Structures are given as C-alpha cells and as structure tokens.
Amino acid sequence: MKHQTLKSVRGMKDGLPKDNHVRQIIAAKIIEQAQLFNYEEIKLPIVEYSEVFKRGIGLNTDVVNKEMYSFQDRNGESLSLRPEGTAGCVRAIIENNLLVSPPLKLWYFGDMFRYERPQKGRQRQFTQFGFELFGIRQIYGEFEIICMIEAIWDALRISDVRLEINSLGSNEDRLQYIDALRTYFDKYKSNFDNSTKETLERNPLRLLDSKNPSLKEMKTTAPEIQQFLSREAVLRLEKLQEILSSNNIKTYLNPHLVRGLDYYSDIVFEWKTAKLGAQDAVCAGGRYDSLIHKMGGKTDAAVGCAIGFDRIIA
Numbered sequence: 001m002k003h004q005t006l007k008s009v010r011g012m013k014d015g016l017p018k019d020n021h022v023r024q025i026i027a028a029k030i031i032e033q034a035q036l037f038n039y040e041e042i043k044l045p046i047v048e049y050s051e052v053f054k055r056g057i058g059l060n061t062d063v064v065n066k067e068m069y070s071f072q073d074r075n076g077e078s079l080s081l082r083p084e085g086t087a088g089c090v091r092a093i094i095e096n097n098l099l100v101s102p103p104l105k106l107w108y109f110g111d112m113f114r115y116e117r118p119q120k121g122r123q124r125q126f127t128q129f130g131f132e133l134f135g136i137r138q139i140y141g142e143f144e145i146i147c148m149i150e151a152i153w154d155a156l157r158i159s160d161v162r163l164e165i166n167s168l169g170s171n172e173d174r175l176q177y178i179d180a181l182r183t184y185f186d187k188y189k190s191n192f193d194n195s196t197k198e199t200l201e202r203n204p205l206r207l208l209d210s211k212n213p214s215l216k217e218m219k220t221t222a223p224e225i226q227q228f229l230s231r232e233a234v235l236r237l238e239k240l241q242e243i244l245s246s247n248n249i250k251t252y253l254n255p256h257l258v259r260g261l262d263y264y265s266d267i268v269f270e271w272k273t274a275k276l277g278a279q280d281a282v283c284a285g286g287r288y289d290s291l292i293h294k295m296g297g298k299t300d301a302a303v304g305c306a307i308g309f310d311r312i313i314a
Contacts, residue, residue, distance in 0.1 A: 011116070011124030023313060027109065029155045030129055030307065037148045039105040039131060044088045046111065050078040056087025056295055058262025060202045067114040081113035084261065085130035086288065086304055087295070093134065094297035102135020102300065109309075120314070121276045127309040131285075134292075137301035139240045142267050142287065145305055149271065149283055150249055156312070161282060163250065165240070165269040166257035168225065169233040171290065174265060177228040178204055184222055208256040224255040237267060259284070263291040269305070276311055283307045 008014060015023070031041075050070050057063050069081040082088055085108055093099055093106075108130045116122055131148065133141050146163070153161060168174050181204040189197060191214070199206050207215060208222065226234075244251050251269075259268050268286030276282070285305020293299040 009124070011118035013123060013125070019313075023309075026156060026312060027129075027309070030152050031107070031109075033148060033152045033155050034107045034129075034131065036151070037105070037144065039107040039148075042089060042092060042106045042108050044082070044085060044092060044108055044110065046082055047079050048082055048088050048091065050080040052091050052295075053080055053083060053087050056090060056263060056291060057084070061262055062199070062203075062206065063114065063261065065202070067116055069113050069115060083112055083114045085110070085112065085128060085306060086132065086261075086263070086291070089130065089132050089304075090291055090295045090297070090302070094292065094295055099134055099292075099297070099300060103141075104132075104134040106132045106134075121280075121308075121311050123310065129307040129309055130304065131306070132302065132304035134300060134302045136303070137289070139236055139243070139267070141301065141303040142240055142269070143243050145285065145303055146244065146249065146269065147247070149305065149307070152307070153271075158312070160275065161271045161273050162252060163269060163271050164252045164254040164257050165237070165267065166225070166254050167229055167233050167237040167267050168258065168265050168286075169229040171265055173225070173228050173230055173233060174205075177223070177225045180223045180228065181205065181207070185218065188218055203262075205258045208258050219256060222256075226255060233266060240267060259286055263288040263294070265290060267303075276314060281308070282311045 050068070053068060054064055059065070063083050068083050070078060073079055089106060089108065093104065098104055110127065111125055112128050113125055115124060118124060131145060133145055153159070169177070182200065185200050185204055185207060189200065192200065196207070196212060196215070199210070208219060241251055257268060257270055264286045266287040266289070270281050270284040272280045273282055274280065283305055285303070287303045289301050290299070292302060
C-alpha cells in the first residue's frame with residue numbers, strides 16, 4: 001500500500017535554507033538597534049498556562065475565544081501555545097521579580113501561534129520581535145519605543161511605512177466609547193452575519209478595524225473616540241505628536257485605530273505599508289499600564305510593541 005506524502009500543517013511553513021540567510025541578516029540588524037537603546041533579551045516559553053493569556057489578553061478577545069491553540073497535559077492542566085508575547089513577558093517579570101529598579105527594557109524574538117485563515121501576511125505560526133518598556137509613566141516611554149522602531153526602519157532601509165497613532169483614553173473613557181459603539185452598530189445588527197454579531201456583543205471596538213467590506217460605510221459615520229477622551233488623555237496625545245514632530249517623525253491620527261487585545265489603554269500606534277494588501281500592519285503596540293496589576297503584580301507603567309518579522313521579510 002502506497003503511503004501518502006506527509007505535509008506541513010496548513011499555515012505553518014518551513015524555513016528553508018535559501019531564505020534563512022536573509023532572515024539572519026535582518027534579525028541581526030533589529031537586535032543591534034535594540035541593544036543600542038539598552039534593551040536586553042528575555043527568552044519566554046512557547047507554552048504557558050492558558051490562564052496567562054485569558055487573564056492578560058482578555059476573555060472577550062478573538063485571540064482567546066477563537067485563535068489560541070490550547071490543550072490539556074497529562075495532569076489535566078490547560079496549556080496554550082503563545083499567541084503573542086506581552087502577557088508571557090509580564091508573567092515572567094512578576095515571577096522573577098525583575099521590576100525592582102525600573103526602568104526595565106526587554107526584547108524577545110520567537111514564534112507565535114494563532115488559529116486563523118492563512119493568507120498573505122498572516123499565518124498560523126508566525127515570528128515576532130517584541131519590545132517592552134516598564135516603569136516610565138510619562139509619554140517619553142512611547143517616544144523612546146517609537147524612536148527605536150524608526151531607527152530599525154532606517155537600519156533596514158525601509159521607507160514606505162506610515163506611523164498612525166490614536167488614544168483609547170482611560171479605562172473609563174474606553175468603556176463609555178464601547179457603549180456608544182454598541183448602540184450605534186445595533187441599528188445595523190439585522191444585516192450582520194453571525195461572526196459580526198458575535199464581535200458586536202463581545203468587543204465592538206474590533207468592528208472599527210474589521211476588513212469586512214459591508215462595514216466600510218458604517219464605520220465612516222461611527223462615533224469617534226475623541227468625543228469620549230478625558231482632557232488628560234487628549235493632552236498626552238497632543239504632547240506626543242508635538243515631540244515626535246519636533247524630531248522629524250511624521251504621524252497620522254487614525255481615530256479608528258484600536259488594538260485587539262484588552263490590556264491596551266491610552267496611546268496606541270501602528271506602522272502600516274501599502275505593499276502587503278489587507279494585512280498592512282508591520283509593527284503595532286501601545287501603552288498597557290494596568291496589565292501588571294491585572295496579572296498579580298504591583299501596578300506599574302508599561303508600553304511596548306511587536307514587529308511582524310515575516311511581514312518585514314515579505
């Protein structure tokens with residue numbers, strides 16, 4: 001009986017020798033810039049207790065509800081392949097008591113896993129560079145992270161990227177905005193497919209960056225978060241734009257820019273390119289001050305971002 005040829009899992013590609021030389025050169029340039037900004041490497045487990053991501057990322061996110069690869073080990077513990085790096089990094093700094101003398105600057109590099117429909121720029125196994133800065137509450141934390149990423153683009157001679165920023169405000173601002181979005185999109189609910197209805201109920205913020213063409217017109221007249229921001233949040237965003245402009249870093253305010261992970265609050269940012277089609281973000285991040293407390297540590301300031309390494313290669 002002839003054996004069927006075995007193939008890789010859909011959305012999980014081999015890294016062939018002909019491609020790896022380029023990958024190594026690009027990775028080395030990114031690491032060099034991170035080290036110049038005094039970031040140190042932390043190695044994180046590929047597998048964590050599922051609770052790390054449920055508590056860190058949020059139960060109402062698509063990542064936790066639909067995309068995690070989770071399983072039970074022989075002891076009946078629920079484990080998950082990491083879908084992103086920040087939650088595991090925060091778990092590690094709390095467990096190992098690394099925040100005794102902030103600021104703490106860390107970078108990591110490795111594979112992440114999400115059950116998604118494979119397409120250009122999106123695979124089920126993908127590689128990310130992550131950068132996390134702990135202990136700086138002022139917007140100079142965002143400024144430093146953004147400057148480092150801009151230095152990485154320069155080192156890689158990448159010029160066709162666009163930096164978009166927005167503010168999600170405080171947790172209170174965000175909750176008011178979510179209520180307003182839910183009320184607005186409820187008017188169109190009868191026209192939604194089941195998946196969109198589910199997103200509306202669970203996390204209407206995600207409708208703003210949905211690629212569903214049927215939502216395009218609705219989004220143009222949806223409430224904008226600037227209407228719900230506190231004065232403090234508005235001033236922080238304006239100050240960051242001012243500082244970036246004075247350092248010749250051009251930004252574009254995108255009122256529909258949100259993050260799919262619940263731990264983000266206040267300023268968020270994203271670099272996009274026109275060269276990758278629908279999956280146009282090559283680096284994204286923002287502030288997540290409340291995550292350390294939520295994960296069981298002492299409340300502290302934090303801001304970070306991740307580069308989609310495979311998208312940079314593409």
